[in-house]
Amino acid sequence: MAADGPVPARPRGRVVVLVSGPEREQLLPHLTGRRDLVLRTYTGPSDPRVPIESADVVLHVASADAPIANDVAALREQTRAPIVLALVGSREGLVDEALEASLSDILILPQPPDVVAFALRKAARERAGGQARLSRVIMVSSTKGGTGKTSIAVNLAVELAGVRLRTLLIDLDVQFGDVGIVLGLDRPEKTLYDLTASPGELDPEKLRGYVIAHHTGLHILPAPLRPEVGENIDATKIAAVLQTARGMYDAIVVDTAPLFDGPMLTALDRSDQLLLVSTPDVPSMKNIRLALQTLELLGFPLERVALVANRAGMAGGASVGEMADTIGREVRFVLAEDAAVPASINSGVPAVLYEPRSRFSRALKALVGTLVGRADAPFAERGVERRRRIPGLQR
Helix, strand or coil: CCCCCCCCCCCCCCEEEEEECCCHHHCHHHHCCCCCEEEEECCCCCCCCCCHHHCCEEEEEEECCCCHHHHHHHHHCCCCCCEEEEEECCCCCHHHHHHHCCCCEEEEECCCHHHHHHHHHHHHHHHCCCCCCCCEEEEEECCCCCCCHHHHHHHHHHHHHHCCCCEEEEEECCCCCCHHHHCCCCCCCCCHHHHHHCCCCCCHHHHHCCCEECCCCCEEECCCCCHHHHCCCCHHHHHHHHHHHHCCCCEEEEEECCCCCHHHHHHHHCCCEEEEEECCCHHHHHHHHHHHHHHHHHCCCHHHEEEEEEEECCCCCCCHHHHHHHHCCCEEEEEECCCHHHHHHHHCCCHHHHCCCCHHHHHHHHHHHHHHHCCCCCCHHHHHHHHHHCCCCCC
């Protein structure tokens, strides 16, 4: 656990807010920078850059004389997310109009930012069925193939499950995901595609029926078996999976494709920690530098990004210091080049189980210890309490 001092409040998950309406600039500057909100400006259905279907809640900001009923109807055609109306000024009959339009809340501006944030988070939580979202979503990503991010994601998830944290591993490389191979799953009968293609609403009971239980206690949602079906998994379904899983697991580890595609962006909006993986070669370092610039443009808090140097010490590779200088960011975690990793992949047994004392496994365990031991990690205290209740559990 952390050193003496006040423990920061636990984050409750990031709410993705679609900010629309002609008066949105009245509120945007006051909400920008909040750690609990991800703001996406929406100008209309003609803007393809905004994944409106994955929003948790819509904040529509309009003047008192705006055609609210028409605006709300247009939004309803694009998303099923709850709508909070922020009105610049008041108007007669507003309550009846809001009830008729099934709005989640009304705010008469100006309002303190905390009041606006409360209304948005309340609406999003009610949509999720009132689930308390205390888990932590850890995304493992890279912008170049072959960096070992999948091995890191798998071993991270196995180790988190090993310290008695309820852990779900999701393979979001929906076309060429290898999580199943690294875990030795021979053509799993249930995949992420099967879950998202099944009829009806997603709830915890349904999610439990599609996850695969590993002997370590880890639960897994593998990638689709065929690349073409992965294209049919839309952002709405991925957002629903992450939202439902938050109420069921202590930790959710997400492995992504090596690019900023739709599934990756949807998970990014809901991630509390991003492990960005680079190997000590020039193409990988160049791509990671560009990835950091892209994350900044997307508004992802860079303090939540931890740079991981994988295969450190490989022949002909840059040193960790050279990696940091080239990328322009401190390397937070170092995982050494280790022959145990490819051997473990070929055996279908994660490295932390295949060779627990290898250099890679020891460094991976230290990485997990850092994540679990952070006072601001929602699962930190819960994991420690759980370990204390289990006699004989030693790490």
